[in-house]
Amino acid sequence: MEYFIELFLSGLTRGSIYALIALGYTMVYGIIQLINFAHGEIYMIGAFVAYIVCGVMTIYGFHGVSVLIIAGMLAIIYSCAYGYTLEKVAYRPLRGAPRLSPLISAIGMSIFLQNYVLLAQTSDFLPFPALIPDFEFMEPVAHIIGSAELVILITTLVTMILLTLLIKYTKIGKAMRATQQDMSMARLVGINVDQVISVTFIIGSALAAIGGVLVASYIGQVNFYIGFLAGVKAFTAAVLGGIGSVPGAVIGGLVLGLTESFAAGYISSDYEDVFAFGLLVLILILRPSGIMGRTTKQKV
Amino acid sequence: MLRLQNVQTYYGNIQALKDVTIDIEEGEIVTLIGANGAGKTTTLMSICGITPPRKGEIAFKGSRIHQLKPEQIVKLGICQVPEGRRIFPGMTVVENLEMGAFLRNDKAAIKGDLDMVFDLFPILEQRRTQLGGTLSGGEQQMLAISRALMARPRLLLLDEPSLGLAPLIIQQIFEIIKKINKENGTTIFLVEQNANQALKLADRGYVMENGRITLVDKASALLANDEVRKAYLGL
Ligand SMILES: Nc1ncnc2c1ncn2[C@@H]1O[C@H](COP(=O)(O)OP(=O)(O)OP(=O)(O)O)[C@@H](O)[C@H]1O
Ligand SMILES: [Mg+2]
Numbered sequence: 001m002e003y004f005i006e007l008f009l010s011g012l013t014r015g016s017i018y019a020l021i022a023l024g025y026t027m028v029y030g031i032i033q034l035i036n037f038a039h040g041e042i043y044m045i046g047a048f049v050a051y052i053v054c055g056v057m058t059i060y061g062f063h064g065v066s067v068l069i070i071a072g073m074l075a076i077i078y079s080c081a082y083g084y085t086l087e088k089v090a091y092r093p094l095r096g097a098p099r100l101s102p103l104i105s106a107i108g109m110s111i112f113l114q115n116y117v118l119l120a121q122t123s124d125f126l127p128f129p130a131l132i133p134d135f136e137f138m139e140p141v142a143h144i145i146g147s148a149e150l151v152i153l154i155t156t157l158v159t160m161i162l163l164t165l166l167i168k169y170t171k172i173g174k175a176m177r178a179t180q181q182d183m184s185m186a187r188l189v190g191i192n193v194d195q196v197i198s199v200t201f202i203i204g205s206a207l208a209a210i211g212g213v214l215v216a217s218y219i220g221q222v223n224f225y226i227g228f229l230a231g232v233k234a235f236t237a238a239v240l241g242g243i244g245s246v247p248g249a250v251i252g253g254l255v256l257g258l259t260e261s262f263a264a265g266y267i268s269s270d271y272e273d274v275f276a277f278g279l280l281v282l283i284l285i286l287r288p289s290g291i292m293g294r295t296t297k298q299k300v
Numbered sequence: 301m302l303r304l305q306n307v308q309t310y311y312g313n314i315q316a317l318k319d320v321t322i323d324i325e326e327g328e329i330v331t332l333i334g335a336n337g338a339g340k341t342t343t344l345m346s347i348c349g350i351t352p353p354r355k356g357e358i359a360f361k362g363s364r365i366h367q368l369k370p371e372q373i374v375k376l377g378i379c380q381v382p383e384g385r386r387i388f389p390g391m392t393v394v395e396n397l398e399m400g401a402f403l404r405n406d407k408a409a410i411k412g413d414l415d416m417v418f419d420l421f422p423i424l425e426q427r428r429t430q431l432g433g434t435l436s437g438g439e440q441q442m443l444a445i446s447r448a449l450m451a452r453p454r455l456l457l458l459d460e461p462s463l464g465l466a467p468l469i470i471q472q473i474f475e476i477i478k479k480i481n482k483e484n485g486t487t488i489f490l491v492e493q494n495a496n497q498a499l500k501l502a503d504r505g506y507v508m509e510n511g512r513i514t515l516v517d518k519a520s521a522l523l524a525n526d527e528v529r530k531a532y533l534g535l
Pocket of ligand 1: 311314316334335336337338339340341342343383493
């Protein structure tokens with residue numbers, strides 16, 4: 001039973017990270033029907049910025065959670081700037097073009113950003129300091145859940161609650177929903193949809209940066225390629241949950257994380273991907289639009 | 301108040317509006333009638349900046365607006381109730397109304413206007429928290445009109461508000477349009493296929509065929525016009 005709980009919690013941790021990144025895919029898709037293949041790279045850039053900030057701060061003698069928080073903040077700012085620019089440079093000029101064009105542009109930007117980091121930094125795996133200390137109060141349950149996992153779970157939970165409140169109650173959140181449901185009608189009531197799209201990219205990038213920093217400090221290394229791998233998983237989670245749906249991204253992420261964790265724990269870690277993608281295929285056969293996806297796209 | 305001069309609008313290479321000239325005076329109710337595909341919706345979308353004209357000029361209260369963005373045009377007081385109502389399906393009735401007031405910041409006055417539209421259409425108040433997509437067609441039309449009113453328009457554009465509604469509801473909607481014009485002094489530009497009722501309501505009318513304006517006259521004169529009677533009134 002304890003083993004089950006351990007796997008469950010580690011699956012939840014993994015899944016919450018997938019969910020965090022999947023939200024960026026799904027929100028962008030919901031508004032402009034584009035799969036932003038470069039989203040994983042924004043996550044990777046967040047992790048890299050945190051890595052550099054941590055390095056500098058460690059030289060100046062700072063330690064622990066304060067470093068993580070400052071590195072996280074700067075990572076968010078950088079990633080948001082990249083996400084905003086990405087949309088402006090690579091996608092906005094292609095608004096109104098056939099759907100394939102921005103998709104190709106997205107793949108291009110993904111490759112470009114990977115290689116840019118590869119050349120500007122290195123192709124090596126860089127050691128990321130473990131910034132989350134082992135909390136004393138966690139000692140009694142340390143064999144089931146680690147302190148780092150707890151921090152990840154709490155951070156992602158709080159982030160998702162804040163995001164939900166933002167989408168539901170703020171003016172920009174309502175504008176995002178209106179734009180998603182009917183873009184030209186949104187323009188007819190006076191919503192500046194270009195601005196809404198920019199904000200969507202910025203929010204998605206912030207979530208990805210948070211994920212990138214948490215994972216880097218959890219796994220203990222960064223590399224120019226981590227964005228691609230995380231991106232594929234998160235994209236799978238978004239499709240699993242129903243791309244375009246915000247709650248779907250969260251559920252898809254958690255389901256994927258749990259599946260992987262149990263498959264790795266009870267069968268073999270060699271099989272976790274097989275089960276993850278097997279699950280995706282199964283769900284897409286049973287519910288082609290994903291767990292929470294709208295089965296019919298109706299526009300009244 | 302609004303003046304379209306030789307407006308030409310294209311969809312790609314297809315020209316939908318060919319030299320459209322329309323004049324609307326403040327306080328008037330003007331109707332635009334025409335067959336399917338004549339270019340009525342395109343005319344309204346050109347005014348609102350969704351399909352900006354390639355040639356020609358659109359002026360509102362003396363200043364050119366055809367190069368402005370839709371949100372800037374809304375800000376000037378031009379609002380549209382589009383064809384097919386276009387309610388935000390996943391938003392509640394109240395949220396849809398709030399979207400109508402998107403560019404306003406006067407919270408207290410918005411609240412007052414909310415009560416005003418609930419007075420106009422009491423059924424909407426009963427449906428406050430219902431999702432827009434689950435309303436009936438008539439309720440959606442009422443909501444679409446109310447949403448536009450929430451912006452306090454000076455010029456209200458309506459695209460076939462009677463489409464697909466029962467005669468009784470159409471009657472009610474037309475009454476309300478008249479009321480908005482009389483009580484708020486809002487200028488109305490009404491696109492309709494229901495030519496008979498539209499001409500009875502309007503002061504003046506334009507007839508459009510294949511992207512061109514073919515007739516302009518007092519509404520009463522158009523009602524008596526033989527060609528109009530044959531083509532649009534089925535008489
Ligand atoms: N998005 C579009 N792309 C290409 N052509 C279009 C588009 N929208 C409209 N058209 C064409 O422009 C012409 C005018 O269309 P419009 O919708 O303005 O007509 P309408 O008078 O509103 O007709 P209806 O009474 O059926 O609503 C039509 O020939 C139509 O096929
Ligand atoms: Mg039309």
